[in-house]
Amino acid sequence: MNKELTSLKACFAGRYLSGEVRRAIRQSWQNRSTSTAAVMFAGAVAAGICAPVQAQQITGAIKGQVTAPAGDVVISGVEVVATSDVMPKPRSTTTRADGTFTLNFLLPGNYDVVFTFADGSVRKTTTRVLLEQSSVVNLAYESAKEEVIEIYGSAIVTEGDSSLTNSFGEDVIANMPIGQSYRDMLKILPGVEYSENATLGPSAGGSGVDNSYALDGVDLSLPMFGNLSSEPATHDIAYVSVDRGGAKAIGFNRSGGFAVNSASKSGTNELHASLEYRLQNADFSATPVDGVISEIDRSWVIASVSGPILQDQLFFYGSYFRPEVTGEDKVTAYGPAKPYKSVRDEFFGKVTWAPTDDILLNISQRVSDREVDGSSIGEFETDSVSLGAENQTRITSVDGSWLLGDTSSLSFKYAKYTEDGSSAPDVALDVVPVLGGSLDINNLDQMGYFGVPSIRDYPDNATAEDIAAIDAFNAGAAPLVAQLGFVGNDGELRGGGGVGAYQTINNQDFGRESFQVEFDTEIYTSEMTHFLHFGARWSELREDVARLSNGWGRISYVGGLGADGGETDFTNVFYEAEIQQMSFVQDGETVPPITSFAESIDIEINDEIEHGDFTYNIGVVISRDTMFGQGLRENSSNVSGYELAPGEKYEMYKTDWKDMVQPRLGITWEYEQASTV
Numbered sequence: 001m002n003k004e005l006t007s008l009k010a011c012f013a014g015r016y017l018s019g020e021v022r023r024a025i026r027q028s029w030q031n032r033s034t035s036t037a038a039v040m041f042a043g044a045v046a047a048g049i050c051a052p053v054q055a056q057q058i059t060g061a062i063k064g065q066v067t068a069p070a071g072d073v074v075i076s077g078v079e080v081v082a083t084s085d086v087m088p089k090p091r092s093t094t095t096r097a098d099g100t101f102t103l104n105f106l107l108p109g110n111y112d113v114v115f116t117f118a119d120g121s122v123r124k125t126t127t128r129v130l131l132e133q134s135s136v137v138n139l140a141y142e143s144a145k146e147e148v149i150e151i152y153g154s155a156i157v158t159e160g161d162s163s164l165t166n167s168f169g170e171d172v173i174a175n176m177p178i179g180q181s182y183r184d185m186l187k188i189l190p191g192v193e194y195s196e197n198a199t200l201g202p203s204a205g206g207s208g209v210d211n212s213y214a215l216d217g218v219d220l221s222l223p224m225f226g227n228l229s230s231e232p233a234t235h236d237i238a239y240v241s242v243d244r245g246g247a248k249a250i251g252f253n254r255s256g257g258f259a260v261n262s263a264s265k266s267g268t269n270e271l272h273a274s275l276e277y278r279l280q281n282a283d284f285s286a287t288p289v290d291g292v293i294s295e296i297d298r299s300w301v302i303a304s305v306s307g308p309i310l311q312d313q314l315f316f317y318g319s320y321f322r323p324e325v326t327g328e329d330k331v332t333a334y335g336p337a338k339p340y341k342s343v344r345d346e347f348f349g350k351v352t353w354a355p356t357d358d359i360l361l362n363i364s365q366r367v368s369d370r371e372v373d374g375s376s377i378g379e380f381e382t383d384s385v386s387l388g389a390e391n392q393t394r395i396t397s398v399d400g401s402w403l404l405g406d407t408s409s410l411s412f413k414y415a416k417y418t419e420d421g422s423s424a425p426d427v428a429l430d431v432v433p434v435l436g437g438s439l440d441i442n443n444l445d446q447m448g449y450f451g452v453p454s455i456r457d458y459p460d461n462a463t464a465e466d467i468a469a470i471d472a473f474n475a476g477a478a479p480l481v482a483q484l485g486f487v488g489n490d491g492e493l494r495g496g497g498g499v500g501a502y503q504t505i506n507n508q509d510f511g512r513e514s515f516q517v518e519f520d521t522e523i524y525t526s527e528m529t530h531f532l533h534f535g536a537r538w539s540e541l542r543e544d545v546a547r548l549s550n551g552w553g554r555i556s557y558v559g560g561l562g563a564d565g566g567e568t569d570f571t572n573v574f575y576e577a578e579i580q581q582m583s584f585v586q587d588g589e590t591v592p593p594i595t596s597f598a599e600s601i602d603i604e605i606n607d608e609i610e611h612g613d614f615t616y617n618i619g620v621v622i623s624r625d626t627m628f629g630q631g632l633r634e635n636s637s638n639v640s641g642y643e644l645a646p647g648e649k650y651e652m653y654k655t656d657w658k659d660m661v662q663p664r665l666g667i668t669w670e671y672e673q674a675s676t677v
Contacts, residue, residue, distance in 0.1 A: 064100070068140075073121070180323060184234065220232070326341050340375060360401050368394075386426040400413075
């Protein structure tokens with residue numbers, strides 16, 4: 001009866017998802033090419049087959065084969081049970097007719113594997129499961145204790161959601177000389193050249209914005225931009241995987257570079273706690289002799305606690321991270337400056353729950369708040385141009401898996417990532433920019449951020465006209481240098497510095513939210529095995545920007561040499577101000593904050609076929625992306641089809657299903673045991 005119910009559950013789940021896939025790809029089907037349509041049609045039909053089938057690995061898996069060279073034991077129906085301290089309940093399966101088996105949806109960690117045969121004999125071994133990898137355990141049964149157990153795998157293995165996948169654990173992260181943040185972890189990615197570019201990061205063959213970065217499956221890439229800006233700590237990351245190429249149609253990987261995923265630590269049946277304090281004070285390094293001179297102290301507080309809430313069912317893990325950086329005795333070319341301070345409080349909590357042997361749920365929340373004071377003072381700037389900033393990051397993840405018998409599974413994931421940042425000058429100016437207004441050139445350091453000009457030299461082969469223009473420029477620049485310049489090493493006043501107040505008030509919030517559901521199944525025959533995967537995902541990106549100028553923003557002296565006026569002749573312009581548009585009030589109205597949206601729907605189908613020594617991977621990912629703008633609404637009576645509607649959201653552009661088809665094809669040949677090409 002239980003087997004019949006399991007078969008009905010698998011049948012229902014497969015047919016339901018198959019129907020959703022068929023409806024979503026109907027438009028793409030009508031515009032199909034023969035080869036792409038064949039792959040999609042085969043996958044959709046396969047989802048309706050109610051056969052006992054295998055779940056595709058999501059977190060990690062154990063697979064292998066039981067053999068009996070002497071033929072003195074039945075290799076089919078052998079019970080295989082895997083237990084680990086990170087899994088609230090054990091996972092079990094039985095071997096197929098040829099002795100093969102798979103245990104799916106295993107949290108990364110160390111496992112005890114027990115084989116129980118029909119005659120009651122028992123064999124035991126241990127193995128390690130890595131993130132998005134399959135650990136291979138083969139048992140050659142012999143009488144008494146002469147059996148041979150083979151375990152394949154190491155800290156770096158090549159099985160996962162792509163043909164170029166690597167995975168490693170917390171021992172590698174802890175023992176390598178890297179920093180404390182997620183970005184520092186990228187230094188140890190195998191096969192990826194490290195880049196010091198703090199914005200884009202390493203590329204692995206593409207632009208840094210082509211990569212994707214994830215923590216517990218939550219995409220950390222900055223919405224609308226793609227670069228990594230978030231900085232979660234690495235101390236509670238247990239396992240990391242990286243796909244560098246040859247991606248399968250699994251995991252909604254649309255990255256043009258590499259895709260990094262990481263799994264956080266989990267609780268166990270044992271209570272654990274730790275507390276660390278690390279210090280790197282200014283005495284550990286020499287005081288700079290040039291640039292911004294400052295005594296910099298760094299410290300870190302790291303704490304964690306984990307254990308059971310309900311034995312063998314509900315585990316928890318929690319951590320706290322506080323990095324602090326202070327810069328005292330700060331000196332620039334203009335003299336002493338206020339101290340710098342950056343403090344971040346990061347809290348993380350995770351619950352792992354297994355209400356039954358077949359259901360596993362994970363819920364986690366990360367909260368990070370950073371405050372920065374006295375920032376953005378350069379080597380040739382006054383203390384008054386300093387900036388204060390705040391950043392709040394929230395990362396939420398809820399995922400679950402349901403095993404529908406030995407060889408089918410249904411899983412889901414909800415993820416939400418928000419990053420709200422704001423910065424404001426420490427000196428707020430009372431001046432309000434107005435169209436048609438004027439600068440008080442006698443008090444430029446009270447108008448905004450003023451870049452003090454430097455006295456110019458004559459270029460080589462200067463004409464009389466060039467010399468006259470530079471003389472006029474220097475005549476206006478000299479009193480500015482005398483009033484607002486700094487004293488150089490030669491004791492003379494110099495230009496090239498910055499005075500006044502920081503020019504911009506910035507509020508910029510980012511958000512990403514997604515929900516996905518996946519169904520994995522297997523079709524087994526005497527000659528080959530099909531591992532089928534079907535997935536659908538909805539996601540939304542959002543950015544809110546409000547940016548104002550402090551006073552007249554950034555002011556420059558151009559001295560009649562011309563400003564950025566395009567085709568307009570600005571040779572009689574002597575000062576130029578760069579002002580944020582939202583700072584202007586016109587006809588009693590201001591420019592509202594800018595909100596940008598993007599929505600994506602992705603569908604993936606993948607068939608991994610094992611036939612003899614060869615494994616064939618055939619898959620396709622199809623997507624529909626919709627971009628939304630702000631400030632217009634549809635109006636068919638206008639030539640453009642739109643009318644002005646400040647603050648209103650409207651659809652700008654939508655890609656067609658047939659325009660976003662990504663086929664995936666790969667072949668692996670196991671030319672000898674545990675060796676592939």
